[in-house]
Amino acid sequence: MQTNKSKNQTAPLPIQVEAVNQFHQVIESYFDINNLKGINGVLIELVSAVTGPDPRVGKHAPIHIAGTLTDVRNTINLISKAKVLVNEPSFKDYTQNLAYNLQAVGSFDTDHLSDLLYTALDCYIFQEDNFEGATLQFASEITATFKFIYDWLVECDAWLKVSTVNESLNQELVISG
Structure with missing residues (x-):
């Protein structure tokens, strides 16, 4: 007869795996379209536009406006989807001991x-x-809000890179094992 003490307590439960996989897919699809450097540039331009016009910039071309609108929509969609996922109890269990602050998005006021x-x-x-x-x-x-968004995206990007490397290593172990 097996007891709970003999089970591996660090192994993720199936529901945790599902929550993490969903979060991974959402983050990965966002970073397939956007990159940190580009998002940082967009956030800086938006903050600059709010704090005061820069006469050296002139009017933005329609293609730049469309690109910026797409970036803003993608970021709002990511935050909305990620917030739901990180507030799941199974995901909170997963992130409890992580060095990455992935759950920070759970406290975002998405409407504001x-x-x-x-x-x-x-x-x-x-x-x-x-x-x-x-x-x-x-x-x-x-400025503080946009910094908070960018810092969270940096955490997500770092976590995504590490988790992708870990997946690759696990697949190599399975193939060679």
């Missing part, structure tokens, strides 16, 4: 975050001539 991203996008697109920039408080809020 979407409003901030779309407000910044409006400033980026329309660049009104008489716009002098946001208030210091709003500029500070949007």
Whole structure:
């Protein structure tokens, strides 16, 4: 008769594996389309548009506006999907001992975050001539929020790279074993 003490307590349960796999797929599909350098550039441009117009930049080309809109939508979709997954108890169990802060997205207010991203996008697109920039408080809020998003994406990217390497090593062990 086997007892609970003899079972491997660190082995993920099937429901944990499913939650992690779903999260992995969501993150991987996001990074198939976007990269950290590009997202960082978009977030910087959006913050710049909110804090005040840069006359050296001029009006943005429609292709750049479309690309930025796509990046904003992709980021909002990622955060919305990931938030649901990381708030699952099985995923929380998995991330409990991880060095990566993947569960940070669980505390994001996605509606407020979407409003901030779309407000910044409006400033980026329309660049009104008489716009002098946001208030210091709003500029500070949007900068902190965008930094929080970027930091979380960095954590996800690092975790994705490590988990992909681990998958490759496991497949090699299975093939050679």
